[in-house]
Amino acid sequence: MQIVSIILQSILALIFLMAASGKLAGSKAQIEAFNHLRLPQWFRIVTGLTQLIGVAAVVIGFWEPSWAAAGALWLAIISLGGILSHVRVKDTFKQAFMIVLLFVLSLVLFMIQNKELASFPGF
Numbered sequence: 001m002q003i004v005s006i007i008l009q010s011i012l013a014l015i016f017l018m019a020a021s022g023k024l025a026g027s028k029a030q031i032e033a034f035n036h037l038r039l040p041q042w043f044r045i046v047t048g049l050t051q052l053i054g055v056a057a058v059v060i061g062f063w064e065p066s067w068a069a070a071g072a073l074w075l076a077i078i079s080l081g082g083i084l085s086h087v088r089v090k091d092t093f094k095q096a097f098m099i100v101l102l103f104v105l106s107l108v109l110f111m112i113q114n115k116e117l118a119s120f121p122g123f
Helices: 002-025 028-036 041-060 065-088 093-119
Strands: none
Touching: 002 028, 002 041, 002 065, 002 093, 028 041, 041 065, 065 093
């Protein structure tokens, strides 16, 4: 399962890093996406920053598995918010597919690493 965990961590870190950088850089696609979802542009910045926190935790998780569990849970919660945003504007499943996939991948990583969460600092 360690190999699966490393693969999932790599995928999630790369995809969320790309998504966060687009949000923080103010890419046209991200601005249009937040307009479509009827979300304020300041929330795009907040979302990008929260995604970066999740990416950092997942990357630290390569060396300290409890961080991978915490990061995966963090990214799953962010993804759930994205799914709810798509549902709120009545997007099709095709439009929301990527965030649903990221939610599932985050949950799978969390399920693999959840026993490690007990050793996370502060728990």
